[in-house]
Amino acid sequence: MRHRLSPVSRRQGALMSATVSFKVPSATGPQPVTVSYARVGRGEPLLLLHGIGHHRQAWDPVVDILATERDVIAVDLPGFGASPGLPEGLSYDLATTTSVFGALCEALELDRPHVAGNSLGGLLALELGRERLVRSVTALSPAGFWSEAERRYAFGVLLAMRHISRRLPLPLVEQLARSAAGRTMLTSTIYSRPGRRSPEAVVAETLALAQATGFDETLRAGTAVQFADDVPGLPVTVAWGTRDMILVRRQGVRAKQIIPRARLVRLPGCGHCPMNDDPALVARVILDGSR
Known part of the structure; x- marks a missing residue:
């Protein structure tokens, strides 16, 4: 496991931009994966996962608020942002990506962090919750609750x-x-x-x-994705913007039916990436979900 760190100044404190390398199992043996991330704040760890085609800076509008109560780790997914793509032998399917983030948490010594994700990141957050790798989940417009037409x-x-x-x-x-x-x-x-x-x-x-080098393969893997399992035993929040133009908000009702104990939150006036549209509301939803 290797770490590289470089501090970047922020309005509050110092954001630590870094990369970490670790091994992930594959059919042909362990494969090296490198992930870029930024870290700031103190408190219980909170992992932030962005959507397809985006990068960790999607969370910038809410990071300073979250960092007042949490040790915030915003990650570039493999093949997006500053993170290199996955090596040969590793696919971009849900099972592999979940393994990657399980290994990432182990490499960063994160003991079952809270996790919040948007879109693809929301789907990954729910899968990490289903696998019991995190202590709470907040999913903002998560993928996987669509009809085939949607x-x-x-x-x-x-x-x-x-x-x-x-x-x-x-x-x-x-x-x-x-x-x-x-x-x-x-x-x-x-x-x-x-x-x-x-x-x-x-x-x-x-x-x-x-x-984004991982875009095409990630999208291709998503054609078979349908989240259909409950996430029992830990707090789950599903939040949806009322003006989401990519994943329509009725998918939130389906998410509530599949995960009946989840807290379903409406984000008035917010689009698909609500962190920019109402940072204070989104930060409060994430912090409330992780308390």
Whole structure:
């Protein structure tokens, strides 16, 4: 296991940006995986998992609030953000990715952390809960509770976003990001209040989507995903934005039917990535779910 650390200044305290390498079992023997993450705060550990095509900076609007009560670890999923893709012999399916995060927690000496995830990250958070690897789960618009028609629609939207991000020249992205109207054009699919996102963040996440080496294989693996099991024995919160344009909010009702003891929370006026749209509300939902 190897760690590399580099501190990055923040408004409150110091965010520690780092990578960690560890081994994950495969059919051909243990394979090395490297994951990039950022860490800040103190208290019980809280793991943050982003959605497909995004990166750990998706959590920036809420990290400072969460860090007042939690040791926050925001992770770039393998093949996204600054994390390299998975090596040959490891697929991007749910079982493998769950094993990766189990090994990550062991490498970072996280004893059953709390976990919060958005979209794909929400699905992974629920799977980690089902496997008893975490002590609480907060899932924001988690994948996996769709009908087949809803899944096809969501994947179509994601593929269109990916196609556009890869075709836009960087100077044009930077120009569009300078105005609220341009940021709306680039990010209104995932945010209901895209004007609140900074120009720098919009440019960075457009590049993250375009350059995500794990996007295609992750999306392909998701065609067979349907979350159908309860997550008994630990606190589970499922929260859905009322303006989610990718995973429609009625999927939250299905999640509640499958996980009957879960707390189902409505996020008024929020889109698919609600951390940007209402940071105070989302942080409170996560902290309440992990208390």
